[in-house]
Amino acid sequence: MKLLQGTVLSNTWVSPRYKHMSIHAPEIVEECKAGQFFHLKCSDSFSPLLRRPMSIYKIVKKEGEIHFLYLIKGEGTKCLANMHQGDQLNMFGPLGNGFTLQTEWHSLLIVARGVGLATMAPLIDMATKQGIATYAILSARTKGDILSADYMKECGAEVVSLTDEDRDSDVEHVRKMVENVIDSKSIDALFTCGSKRLTNMLKGISLQRKIPGQVAMEENMGCGSGMCFCCVKPFNRGGEIVNLRVCSEGPVFQLEEVMEL
Amino acid sequence: MKVSIGGVSMKNPVMPASGTFAEETAQIFDLSVLGALVTKSVTKYPRMGNRGPRIAETIAGMINAVGIQSKGSQVIRETSIPFYQQFNSPLIVSISADTADEFVDLAQELSVPGVAALEINISCPNLEDDGRSYAMDPTQTYRVVDYIRKSTQLPLYAKLTPNTNAITEVAVAAEAAGADAVVVANTMLSMVIDVETRKPKVGNIMGGLSGPCTKPVILRMVYQVYKKVGIPIIGCGGICSAEDAIEYMIAGASAVQVGTYNFVNPIGMVDIIQGMKEYAVRHRISSLSDLVGSVCVDEQTRIDKAAAY
Numbered sequence: 001m002k003l004l005q006g007t008v009l010s011n012t013w014v015s016p017r018y019k020h021m022s023i024h025a026p027e028i029v030e031e032c033k034a035g036q037f038f039h040l041k042c043s044d045s046f047s048p049l050l051r052r053p054m055s056i057y058k059i060v061k062k063e064g065e066i067h068f069l070y071l072i073k074g075e076g077t078k079c080l081a082n083m084h085q086g087d088q089l090n091m092f093g094p095l096g097n098g099f100t101l102q103t104e105w106h107s108l109l110i111v112a113r114g115v116g117l118a119t120m121a122p123l124i125d126m127a128t129k130q131g132i133a134t135y136a137i138l139s140a141r142t143k144g145d146i147l148s149a150d151y152m153k154e155c156g157a158e159v160v161s162l163t164d165e166d167r168d169s170d171v172e173h174v175r176k177m178v179e180n181v182i183d184s185k186s187i188d189a190l191f192t193c194g195s196k197r198l199t200n201m202l203k204g205i206s207l208q209r210k211i212p213g214q215v216a217m218e219e220n221m222g223c224g225s226g227m228c229f230c231c232v233k234p235f236n237r238g239g240e241i242v243n244l245r246v247c248s249e250g251p252v253f254q255l256e257e258v259m260e261l
Numbered sequence: 262m263k264v265s266i267g268g269v270s271m272k273n274p275v276m277p278a279s280g281t282f283a284e285e286t287a288q289i290f291d292l293s294v295l296g297a298l299v300t301k302s303v304t305k306y307p308r309m310g311n312r313g314p315r316i317a318e319t320i321a322g323m324i325n326a327v328g329i330q331s332k333g334s335q336v337i338r339e340t341s342i343p344f345y346q347q348f349n350s351p352l353i354v355s356i357s358a359d360t361a362d363e364f365v366d367l368a369q370e371l372s373v374p375g376v377a378a379l380e381i382n383i384s385c386p387n388l389e390d391d392g393r394s395y396a397m398d399p400t401q402t403y404r405v406v407d408y409i410r411k412s413t414q415l416p417l418y419a420k421l422t423p424n425t426n427a428i429t430e431v432a433v434a435a436e437a438a439g440a441d442a443v444v445v446a447n448t449m450l451s452m453v454i455d456v457e458t459r460k461p462k463v464g465n466i467m468g469g470l471s472g473p474c475t476k477p478v479i480l481r482m483v484y485q486v487y488k489k490v491g492i493p494i495i496g497c498g499g500i501c502s503a504e505d506a507i508e509y510m511i512a513g514a515s516a517v518q519v520g521t522y523n524f525v526n527p528i529g530m531v532d533i534i535q536g537m538k539e540y541a542v543r544h545r546i547s548s549l550s551d552l553v554g555s556v557c558v559d560e561q562t563r564i565d566k567a568a569a570y
Contacts, residue, residue: 001288003527003528046320046321046473046501047320047321049321049322049472049473049521049525050323050524051524219313219314220316220318221316222325223281223523223524225285225288225527226285227281227285227286227523228280228316228325228327229301229310229315229327229330230315230316231315232310232313232327233313234312243309243330248285
């Protein structure tokens with residue numbers, strides 16, 4: 001983890017609600033791992049005061065680039081959206097624990113929704129580079145919000161997209177699709193991000209079928225590095241309820257540890 | 262830059278506020294640059310803390326309702342205290358308890374080599390009883406500080422709450438009971454509501470406000486307390502720059518604690534120390550202690566105003 005100034009290379013609208021930002025930060029790129037995040041100072045003023053945690057969307061080691069794909073939602077992301085090529089972005093990271101892959105795994109199923117899609121893209125890249133096949137079920141409000149699908153395909157995933165506007169994104173439908181993929185592709189592990197309902201559903205399948213899983217969690221943060229205990233959530237670790245920090249004990253947790261969200 | 266706070270020598274007057282600093286900070290900069298190290302409040306037994314969300318941003322500030330999640334005093338004694346020995350800065354352990362007896366137990370358990378002073382958190386507004394705390398009341402403050410004073414030889418810093426209409430009386434009571442310094446102050450009891458859902462934005466309903474928005478209020482309290490007590494004051498409330506720290510010293514603080522700003526700028530305390538050195542050079546001040554309480558107030562105005570409050 002480092003505190004550094006990255007240089008904005010591009011920051012472009014990719015849909016009416018999302019922007020894609022690429023940052024030149026060669027001093028940090030080698031340390032970055034899928035599932036980790038940066039704590040970004042979005043403004044030089046006291047409004048917004050706090051940093052914003054932002055998961056890594058793309059790591060381009062050769063070019064020294066870190067990319068973020070973000071939904072413009074609150075004050076912090078509005079400030080980020082106003083940054084231009086050449087601007088300096090104050091970044092603190094990479095923070096937290098990323099996804100882990102076991103060497104004996106051959107195929108992974110990824111289920112993601114909304115802003116969670118961006119977090120899963122570098123996981124697919126990492127898995128492909130280790131010779132692991134990936135199948136992704138992506139869910140969002142509209143087709144326009146399924147922004148990572150092309151990059152995920154490029155990284156090597158077989159992708160299915162579901163949307164609320166097409167009325168095929170309800171949890172029961174996703175559950176059936178998940179079970180089909182598990183049966184037909186002999187899935188070794190499950191990964192998810194972005195939806196409480198999908199996480200709960202996937203946890204059920206994970207326990208029932210004894211397939212391990214990992215989930216990337218989101219929470220409002222203070223320090224981002226484990227000091228303030230503001231981003232704590234309850235988890236079930238070995239039968240005991242424990243309060244863990246999303247920033248430093250996560251943001252990636254074992255699916256079986258997640259409590260009913 | 263050197264200061265002495267209740268018998269603890271510090272190389273400079275800058276230290277972290279409890280709860281905004283931990284072992285992890287050592288990965289960001291060399292902790293030996295700090296005037297002192299202050300732990301997160303320790304309780305006797307492990308505590309889960311409050312349910313989430315525990316943090317909500319406000320204009321130029323934030324509200325937290327962590328509720329003192331603690332691993333218990335034994336873990337702190339076995340892990341944190343030895344860890345901090347590698348740094349050349351005195352360690353101040355913050356202790357928190359729901360009863361005076363538990364405060365005494367903690368003070369005794371943590372009066373061990375490696376601990377330079379105890380900060381007694383008699384002000385945390387997040388605990389039960391609608392956020393009430395010892396430091397809301399001079400009599401309660403005297404009782405608890407006096408009781409702890411008799412149980413340890415270590416210097417005691419009493420951390421006061423701004424959630425009282427009697428901060429000067431509370432500070433006087435802490436001094437009379439044997440506190441070696443007062444920390445002015447903890448967070449301000451506060452609330453934010455999401456108007457879409459009509460739900461409070463923190464799980465505990467209320468929380469403690471911190472950050473730059475609190476600075477003028479706490480600075481005023483430091484000024485008032487300075488007029489009434491002889492022990493050093495550690496100013497704590499919204500410090501985000503060397504100028505803010507200097508302002509606190511001019512109001513009457515002998516040292517300062519930086520809290521929320523550590524989240525905004527993880528190396529903020531390093532920048533503040535550097536900025537204070539530059540200020541001292543620029544103003545030809547040989548010792549920062551010369552600044553303490555040096556606010557230029559017309560004597561008659563001071564007496565009239567102080568009486569009015």
